[in-house]
Amino acid sequence: MVTVFVPGVFDVFHIGHLNYLMRASEAGDCLVVGVQDDREVLRGKGASPVIPLAERMAILEQLRFVDKVISYISVSQGPLLESLGAEVFAVGEEYGQDERFPDQITSLNYCADHGIEVCRIPRTQGVSSTAVRSKLKEFWVSRAGLVKELHAGVTVLGSFSGKQDKVEEQTQREVGLVLEAVPDASEKTLLDLGCGDGRQLVPLCHHFKEATGVDYAEGLLEIAENRLAEENVKADLIESDAVGFRSNRSFDVVLLSGLFPCLDDAQAEQLLKNLNEYTNENSTVLVRTSIATDRRINVVNQYSAELSAEYTAYYRTHDEMLRMFQKQGWKLEKDCSLYQHRSDTGVWWYHFSPQIEAADQPQSTWNRKAA
Numbered sequence: 001m002v003t004v005f006v007p008g009v010f011d012v013f014h015i016g017h018l019n020y021l022m023r024a025s026e027a028g029d030c031l032v033v034g035v036q037d038d039r040e041v042l043r044g045k046g047a048s049p050v051i052p053l054a055e056r057m058a059i060l061e062q063l064r065f066v067d068k069v070i071s072y073i074s075v076s077q078g079p080l081l082e083s084l085g086a087e088v089f090a091v092g093e094e095y096g097q098d099e100r101f102p103d104q105i106t107s108l109n110y111c112a113d114h115g116i117e118v119c120r121i122p123r124t125q126g127v128s129s130t131a132v133r134s135k136l137k138e139f140w141v142s143r144a145g146l147v148k149e150l151h152a153g154v155t156v157l158g159s160f161s162g163k164q165d166k167v168e169e170q171t172q173r174e175v176g177l178v179l180e181a182v183p184d185a186s187e188k189t190l191l192d193l194g195c196g197d198g199r200q201l202v203p204l205c206h207h208f209k210e211a212t213g214v215d216y217a218e219g220l221l222e223i224a225e226n227r228l229a230e231e232n233v234k235a236d237l238i239e240s241d242a243v244g245f246r247s248n249r250s251f252d253v254v255l256l257s258g259l260f261p262c263l264d265d266a267q268a269e270q271l272l273k274n275l276n277e278y279t280n281e282n283s284t285v286l287v288r289t290s291i292a293t294d295r296r297i298n299v300v301n302q303y304s305a306e307l308s309a310e311y312t313a314y315y316r317t318h319d320e321m322l323r324m325f326q327k328q329g330w331k332l333e334k335d336c337s338l339y340q341h342r343s344d345t346g347v348w349w350y351h352f353s354p355q356i357e358a359a360d361q362p363q364s365t366w367n368r369k370a371a
């Protein structure tokens with residue numbers, strides 16, 4: 001059993017504290033959290049904690065990965081480490097680097113003299129993205145089961161409350177926007193990333209030379225496949241995560257409809273980096289996405305009575321959308337509002353083309369890399 005001791009104030013418990021403690025717990029088998037006494041905090045920081053000691057301790061005791069919580073008065077941790085038999089001393093990145101806290105140096109020296117490992121924990125941000133991402137995938141997989149209730153458009157979140165004529169009307173409009181952006185579609189290849197049940201892919205197959213749809217929800221792809229058969233058109237359907245999707249081919253048109261709200265920032269950035277590998281200097285990227293009308297909204301595992309499910313969606317602002325694409329070398333050709341279904345979010349349409357570098361640049365004329 002390797003005992004890890006991690007000290008701190010842990011006032012007004014926040015996500016940074018949680019990440020810090022989770023990382024500390026990974027450094028051994030038994031995690032002991034030391035909480036600094038109110039008087040000591042007042043002496044060191046000149047202000048008492050907002051949450052009194054007993055309450056700070058009570059909050060920490062409820063964490064699954066915390067084995068024991070004690071409080072301490074001295075910041076010189078040597079005797080305490082010894083009494084606990086700790087083999088690992090977990091501290092933040094800045095520990096021991098501020099001259100105002102000489103006791104921290106004393107504690108580090110104690111560890112060096114007694115063979116106690118010092119584990120430095122980098123600052124981390126955000127909630128556990130893996131758990132949220134897999135829950136979000138479950139949501140989309142379960143949507144496929146709704147096809148019996150809603151014949152089409154199960155992938156268009158609550159926008160039209162299942163009203164088929166509205167879904168159909170909107171789909172026709174979006175197909176029209178694609179064809180307006182790509183007048184010579186019959187000579188072009190199309191990639192629909194996050195194609196879902198093929199709402200747009202299937203009608204677009206009638207116009208493009210070749211079409212490929214990618215989605216990670218197998219059930220939705222089955223629906224798309226049936227629709228392709230019904231309409232007697234062909235498309236390659238690939239079950240894959242859109243973020244990690246790679247292809248040796250270069251597509252003329254990439255459609256990203258409804259995908260961005262499903263991606264957190266790290267995923268969105270990765271997808272746009274990869275996108276540069278399977279597009280070329282003549283490619284067109286078309287995006288249909290919900291955006292926040294005022295400020296960024298992150299909905300994480302929120303129950304929706306309308307959808308009878310928990311869902312996650314990242315509604316970026318218009319400026320964020322433009323910045324993300326510009327950063328990866330895409331310039332805006334056209335944008336317009338599609339519809340506004342809620343007061344704080346609306347559905348927007350973007351048409352991007354590659355940013356061409358100045359004519360005197362040698363080699364490739366397209367800036368594929370981040371600006």
Ligand SMILES: C[S@@+](CC[C@H](N)C(=O)[O-])C[C@H]1O[C@@H](n2cnc3c(N)ncnc32)[C@H](O)[C@@H]1O
Pocket residue numbers: 140141153155156157193194195196197198199200214215216217220240241242243256257258259262263
């Ligand atoms: C709002 S729906 C849009 C579907 C379709 N493009 C449309 O406009 O009707 C989002 C789609 O993206 C898919 N999706 C979300 N995240 C994905 C990911 N990381 N990889 C692949 N597909 C994803 C979902 O399964 C779902 O089919």
